[in-house]
Amino acid sequence: MNTELAHQLAASHEENYAWALGCCGRDAREAEDVLQAVYLKVLEGRARFDGRSSLKTWVFAVIRRTAAQHRRLRVFARLRTQGLAEVPEPPAPTDLEEALELRQRREQLWRALERLSRRQREVLLLVFYHEHTIEEAAAVMGIGVGSARTHYECGKTRVRELLKEAP
Numbered sequence: 001m002n003t004e005l006a007h008q009l010a011a012s013h014e015e016n017y018a019w020a021l022g023c024c025g026r027d028a029r030e031a032e033d034v035l036q037a038v039y040l041k042v043l044e045g046r047a048r049f050d051g052r053s054s055l056k057t058w059v060f061a062v063i064r065r066t067a068a069q070h071r072r073l074r075v076f077a078r079l080r081t082q083g084l085a086e087v088p089e090p091p092a093p094t095d096l097e098e099a100l101e102l103r104q105r106r107e108q109l110w111r112a113l114e115r116l117s118r119r120q121r122e123v124l125l126l127v128f129y130h131e132h133t134i135e136e137a138a139a140v141m142g143i144g145v146g147s148a149r150t151h152y153e154c155g156k157t158r159v160r161e162l163l164k165e166a167p
Contacts, residue, residue, distance in 0.1 A: 002043075008055060009039060015130060019060050022125045023067035026110070030074070034067045041066070053139045057132065060140040064122070112162035120155030123148050 009016070017035055024030040038059070041047040047062045049055060113121050119141065126137035138148035 019130055020063050023064050034070050038062050038066050057136045057139050108166050112159050115162055116155050116158055119151045123151045124155045
């Protein structure tokens with residue numbers, strides 16, 4: 001096991017978790033499972049960093065691919081157990097008006113992001129939230145830079161429109 005790599009993963013855990021959360025539709029349990037699978041892949045050598053990009057970009061790409069694998073497995077599991085309903089967790093109560101307002105704005109933004117195509121949403125999250133360049137976002141997503149730029153511009157335009165429409 002590469003201890004330096006393990007330390008780097010530990011140092012970037014919070015940001016890795018935030019990206020996993022985005023890749024998992026904000027499902028905290030799924031994001032935790034995905035991140036655990038990613039760390040195991042990396043530490044066991046099943047996913048290897050070759051230095052063609054930054055470590056952060058590479059880890060985000062591994063998270064994205066692992067989340068996609070988990071999504072496919074979840075769909076197959078759901079098909080096998082049709083009829084079982086998922087019960088959403090109730091939102092945490094808050095007493096502070098400012099905190100409620102902030103939460104409402106975040107929810108409004110997230111609803112707008114959810115209405116984007118998957119690629120538009122991913123490139124915007126990578127660039128704005130995770131501070132990647134468009135080139136790095138393209139590498140994480142496994143698409144060309146031109147395509148990433150297009151998704152970025154179209155996504156920004158669409159989010160602006162959706163936020164103007166929101167009540």
